[in-house]
Amino acid sequence: xxxxxxxxxxxxxxxxxxxxxxxxxxxxxxLYVVVHGHSSPGGGFQGGVTLAASFVLLALAEGxxxxxxHIPLGALNAFASAGVLLYAGLGVVCLALGANYxxxxxxxxxxxxxxxxxxxxxxxxxxxxxxxxxxxxDMLEF
Amino acid sequence: MKLLHLVATxxxxxxxxxxxxxxxxxxxxxxxxxxxxxxxxxxxxxxxTGVENMVTAVLADYRGFDTLGEVTVIFTGAIAVLLIxxxxxxxxxxxx
Numbered sequence: 001x002x003x004x005x006x007x008x009x010x011x012x013x014x015x016x017x018x019x020x021x022x023x024x025x026x027x028x029x030x031l032y033v034v035v036h037g038h039s040s041p042g043g044g045f046q047g048g049v050t051l052a053a054s055f056v057l058l059a060l061a062e063g064x065x066x067x068x069x070h071i072p073l074g075a076l077n078a079f080a081s082a083g084v085l086l087y088a089g090l091g092v093v094c095l096a097l098g099a100n101y102x103x104x105x106x107x108x109x110x111x112x113x114x115x116x117x118x119x120x121x122x123x124x125x126x127x128x129x130x131x132x133x134x135x136x137x138d139m140l141e142f
Numbered sequence: 143m144k145l146l147h148l149v150a151t152x153x154x155x156x157x158x159x160x161x162x163x164x165x166x167x168x169x170x171x172x173x174x175x176x177x178x179x180x181x182x183x184x185x186x187x188x189x190x191t192g193v194e195n196m197v198t199a200v201l202a203d204y205r206g207f208d209t210l211g212e213v214t215v216i217f218t219g220a221i222a223v224l225l226i227x228x229x230x231x232x233x234x235x236x237x238x
Contacts, residue, residue: 117203
């Protein structure tokens with residue numbers, strides 16, 4: 001097994017350009033899967049993994065240093081925690097509004113249950129994306 | 143002592159096998175799982191949650207607490223990998 005890019009050489013221009021132009025579309029699709037989980041197959045888990053995959057592709061194309069330079073470990077840990085916090089926090093908000101834990105009924109929106117689910121899907125997406133990237137980065141460094 | 147373990151394992155295994163004989167057939171429409179909660183999810187899921195996707199409605203609303211646990215499992219996995227691998231990297235830590 002040889003490493004890409006080879007020691008001391010810059011990444012291949014063709015691989016770089018192709019991957020770089022693919023990444024925005026992958027990320028857009030990931031966001032679509034997260035946000036559209038209500039009415040089509042998808043949701044936080046799948047969308048989060050898709051988003052993480054776009055960054056992994058970027059890291060593979062640009063070399064190991066790129067991910068390290070652009071995405072600090074602290075930020076990944078913060079995002080992974082923030083997603084769980086968003087999810088659990090929404091449950092506490094429901095409690096404060098007088099309902100059961102994670103019962104979205106009394107949220108102040110026109111369709112409270114739909115909005116509640118959207119919020120937790122976003123929380124799931126953030127956590128899954130950050131956790132996948134964090135594991136990937138830890139393995140790269142190892 | 144080893145014999146005791148063997149007996150305990152064999153008895154537990156036998157109990158599980160005997161118990162599994164009474165399980166409903168896969169996909170049996172008369173099974174208890176298909177006659178109690180499933181019709182409720184299918185019939186009133188849309189009006190109770192306002193979400194067209196039945197899977198999401200069950201996952202994120204009816205069983206939201208379960209999904210919270212799943213997210214926590216993924217989070218814990220990342221933290222575990224972080225702790226195990228990054229301890230091996232002590233000394234070559236980057237500024238992040």
